[in-house]
Amino acid sequence: MARHYSSFDRRGWRWLLQRVTAAFLVVVLAFHFFLLHFVHHAADITFAGTRFRMSNLGYFATMWLFLVTATFHGVNGVYNALVNQGIAGTQKRVAQVVLVAAGALLVVQGTRVAVAMAGISI
Amino acid sequence: MSQRYDRGSVEDFGRWTEFSAGMWAWVFHKFTGWVLVGYLFAHIAVLSTAIEGAATYNATLQGLESLLVVRVMEVGLLAVAVFHILNGMRLLLVDLGVGLEAQDKSFYASLVLTGAITVASVPTFLAGLGGG
Amino acid sequence: MSTEPQQPEPETESEPEPEPEPESREPGHARRTAETEKARRADERERARTGEQRRHAAEAEDTYHLKVFRYDPDVEAKAEPHFDDFHVPYEEGMTVLDALIHARDEYDSSLTFRHSCRQAICGSDAMFVNGQQRLCCKTQLSALEEPVRVEPLPHQQVIKDLVVDMEHFYEQMEAVEPYFQGETPEDPTTEQRQSRENRETVKMSTRCIWCGACMSSCNVAAGDNEYLGPAAINKAYRFAMDDREEEAVKEHRMDVLAQEHGVWRCQTQFSCTEVCPKDIPLTEHIQELKREAVKSNLKFW
Structure with a gap:
């Protein structure tokens, strides 16, 4: 077991990206919570208000980036947790496929939602 | 050890009373992480009603917000998010090699702050419940 | 460190200045005298306390209660893991390893554990003591709560008693x-300095x-x-x-x-x-x- 450590995988990029997205998410998640629970109460949210916010390009872009980074951070976090648990072989392969698919699905659906909210017709 | 001898309570979580700060921070961070990623999927699913149109969207959101369970769970979500944010900042500092000696204190600080922020926000989260 | 009660050093008593000082002395001097006085009293208190401790130790039947993990797949009575109790007479400065050695030498020669140098260099005697991985030879019994639970290192296969597969x-x-x-270097005798x-x-x-x-x-x-x-x-x-x-x-x-x-x-x-x-x-x-x-x-x- 000890001898076959390969010298090809240098997967530091996932570690780094997890940190970079974390730094971004800390700010945006706090902003998101603050805006939609304290500035606007969650109960008072209507479609009109949502559309108004999402029509702003900066807000739209931020929210979309929020979606993508949160998806990566979450899915990668789950994967890390599984690897720490010691999954390997087929199990690991399956986890990778499932998680990548779930992440992709979430981003696609999230983008569709964002587009609908902003009222952009494609 | 592939086939390690099971010593019952000697192993892992049977020892939770002997966990140190860093281990608790990890357990909580992982737990809150699972909750948040689960919520992310649920969140997008609920917001997907926006594709159906304004009426469905408004009805769904307001219907959910009128439930006490949802409000309580939202407070829980806030607690989870705040802890994940605060402990996440602690971990970023640890990754940068800053303040490693104070890692236990910064964990306790995250906990206390999370508690304080959560308690302080309860009125905001329950506001307008029932009355509309 | 000697624990024998020492005679107060004569110099302390016969300092050039006797204690009741006339006010003419500069303040710095008075402070110094006060300091020597304080140190002397602290010293006395310290001596009285260690004396008291020693007496207590003698009175109480001073033993330490150890609960030691036992397991041996080859012996029927020990194939089922369990804890054995040992009451080891305590001596000042005794470590967990000392206690284990005493238990093995005096009570149960089948008690098995690794140890060698007894001075935290060989790294043989890491064990799980009172819920934490510790090096037994540098863990003082006096720093632990009783009963002292001694177990083999977690997450490693137990071979016998406290011995794990490393x-x-x-x-x-x-x-x-x-x-x-x-x-x-070209000349292999050259020092490679850091x-x-x-x-x-x-x-x-x-x-x-x-x-x-x-x-x-x-x-x-x-x-x-x-x-x-x-x-x-x-x-x-x-x-x-x-x-x-x-x-x-x-x-x-x-x-x-x-x-x-x-x-x-x-x-x-x-x-x-x-x-x-x-x-x-x-x-x-x-x-x-x-x-x-x-x-x-x-x-x-």
Whole structure:
């Protein structure tokens, strides 16, 4: 077991990206919570208000980036947790496929939602 | 050890009373992480009603917000998010090699702050419940 | 340190200045006298206290209660793991290892555990004492609550009683090539000197005694069998940070460390750092290597 450590995988990029997205998410998640629970109460949210916010390009872009980074951070976090648990072989392969698919699905659906909210017709 | 001898309570979580700060921070961070990623999927699913149109969207959101369970769970979500944010900042500092000696204190600080922020926000989260 | 009651030193009493001082003396002088007086009284109190402690020790039947894990697959009565109680007479300065040795020599010669140097150098006697990985030879009984539970290191297979299989730990240590790989100079008798600064960088990491306490405490190593573990990474740090090794060797070392089951698995729980009997800042070293790996990756791009 000890001898076959390969010298090809240098997967530091996932570690780094997890940190970079974390730094971004800390700010945006706090902003998101603050805006939609304290500035606007969650109960008072209507479609009109949502559309108004999402029509702003900066807000739209931020929210979309929020979606993508949160998806990566979450899915990668789950994967890390599984690897720490010691999954390997087929199990690991399956986890990778499932998680990548779930992440992709979430981003696609999230983008569709964002587009609908902003009222952009494609 | 592939086939390690099971010593019952000697192993892992049977020892939770002997966990140190860093281990608790990890357990909580992982737990809150699972909750948040689960919520992310649920969140997008609920917001997907926006594709159906304004009426469905408004009805769904307001219907959910009128439930006490949802409000309580939202407070829980806030607690989870705040802890994940605060402990996440602690971990970023640890990754940068800053303040490693104070890692236990910064964990306790995250906990206390999370508690304080959560308690302080309860009125905001329950506001307008029932009355509309 | 001698604990014999000492005669008060005559100099203290016959200081040039007698105690009732006329006011004409400068304040500094008075303070100094007061200080000597304070020190003398503290000394007296200290002496009285140790005397008292010793008397207490003599009165109470001073034994320490040990609960020791027993297991031996080859002996029918011990095939089922259980705890045996030992009441070991306490002597000042007694360590957990001393107590175990006493228990083995006086009560049960079948009690099995590893030990050798008894001075925290050989790294043989790391065990799980009162819920923490500790080196038994440098753990004072007086610092522990009774009963003192002594168990083999968690997350390793138990061979017998307190002896665990260390093979996997050693394999991980070997995997990082724990030896100096600087180029041999033309004249092999030339010293290969290290700068003082560089020595400071690796100083703490050289203290590892391969006891395995850190690896046993690590939650991730427990789950992921391929994880190199804190001790091996620290060992790699000792050489990767050594300026005398060439750049290519360092690259090779980083390749080993930066693979999936290398440094990235560390979740900064600080368990290893807390249990290390040699106070090596393991987490700090692992974190530094993560940053090194990222830096060399970015350079590569």
